[in-house]
Amino acid sequence: MGLTIGVDVGGTKIAAGVVGADGKIGARTHRDTPANSVDATAAAICEAAAELIADHEVEAVGIGAAGFVSSDRSTVLFAPNLAWRDEPLGARVADVLKVPVVVENDANAAAWGEFAFGAARDVEHMVCITVGTGIGGGVVIGGELLRGANGVAAELGHMRVVPGGHRCGCGARGCIEQYASGSALVREGRAQAESGSLAAAQMLSVCGITDPALLTGPMITQAATAGDPCAVELFDDLGRWLGEGLASIATLFDPATIVIGGGVSAAGDLLLRSATIAFEKNLPAKANRPHPTFGLALLGNDAGIIGAADLARRPAPAPEKHR
The missing domain is CATH 3.30.420.40 (ATPase, nucleotide binding domain)
Incomplete structure (x- = not known):
């Protein structure tokens, strides 16, 4: 897979970047986070990603969100500092952007960034x-x-x-x-x-x-x-x-x-x-x-963007079967 976008959603700022398979960030953009509104937050994510998609051939988008994210990497079950409760964020953003979207916990995304391209890459x-x-x-x-x-x-x-x-x-x-x-x-x-x-x-x-x-x-x-x-x-x-x-x-x-x-x-x-x-x-x-x-x-504040973008290249795990 070629270029993907990583979006790091914080309590005050949404940071997004176009990331290559080598983990390098090209173009960047950001928006303020309208944390009290589910719809406005989703719209801001879409606006930031769409700005980057307009100038790059992007194959998928990864979103790092602070909160509990479902095992299929689509729904934010709960976010302590944002208004998300059982929010189908992945589907909402994919419907607007017309590209595959995965959602991951923001700390998981940052950890993956350090694993794949940073301090734990070996x-x-x-x-x-x-x-x-x-x-x-x-x-x-x-x-x-x-x-x-x-x-x-x-x-x-x-x-x-x-x-x-x-x-x-x-x-x-x-x-x-x-x-x-x-x-x-x-x-x-x-x-x-x-x-x-x-x-x-x-x-x-x-x-x-x-x-x-x-x-x-x-x-x-x-x-x-x-x-x-x-x-x-x-x-x-x-x-x-x-x-x-x-x-x-x-x-x-x-x-x-x-x-x-x-x-x-x-x-x-x-x-x-x-x-x-x-x-x-x-x-x-x-x-x-x-x-x-x-x-x-090693990646500083870019870890979440890089990790989310790389995870967007990877298939979602099969859901756990409960007995």
């Missing part, structure tokens, strides 16, 4: 975890994307690590997303600053602010990279939670490589170091089993 078994505002992830086993019986497998951010812990947006308490995400990093940083901690006050000064409410994840990352003790400690805590969670994930899937992406991964070795230490400490039977390698994602 292995057959990998886990990709994206650490941003929340935590997403995808798992590839034997060269195949793990979707599960209903298409909703590998929701890594919602693995529970603290029974009765912080309430998560999914409705449960104690998900790892509440302890190892960018949101958790900011929450803890603001809490320390509001407590009157002198170390946190120094961190705010390094960030050029005095009001804890103005503190952001990138500010903490920049302060930690500059060596601020409070910011470094915040990353150590986040990395510990992440590493402990990844030790459990590795026990389940036995990956050759674990790839860490998302906005928080901009901290680089600062995050990798603390996560790796916690991982090695908590991996069961650590002295008697091979350990996966750790690496940072």
Whole structure:
């Protein structure tokens, strides 16, 4: 198959690009996401793709959507930040564009991008975890994307690590997303600053602010990279939670490589170091089993576009038969 389009649908922006079989993005476009309207969101996706189709011979479109996607890669069953509920997105977009359309969970699409063309392109078994505002992830086993019986497998951010812990947006308490995400990093940083901690006050000064409410994840990352003790400690805590969670994930899937992406991964070795230490400490039977390698994602914000476009080239898996 020749050119395909990948569409990455976020809560605020729809990014689309024409992608070749080599994973390279050619033309690009974007639209704002009208997140409160199902019809307007579908229309914006169609407009972005149609703009690219007008100048390129495109054979299929892949859409990465944040939410639960059916196993036939057509229906968005549920999206936490968009208005989709049992939305037949694939069929709606295909009816307008007149080309085949597949829909995939956005974290799965990003993971596939890293597997096919990025940091895990030389292995057959990998886990990709994206650490941003929340935590997403995808798992590839034997060269195949793990979707599960209903298409909703590998929701890594919602693995529970603290029974009765912080309430998560999914409705449960104690998900790892509440302890190892960018949101958790900011929450803890603001809490320390509001407590009157002198170390946190120094961190705010390094960030050029005095009001804890103005503190952001990138500010903490920049302060930690500059060596601020409070910011470094915040990353150590986040990395510990992440590493402990990844030790459990590795026990389940036995990956050759674990790839860490998302906005928080901009901290680089600062995050990798603390996560790796916690991982090695908590991996069961650590002295008697091979350990996966750790690496940072290579494709950045393009991973979702590239992965969705490549998945559009591949036939949908056969639906699971329930007894």
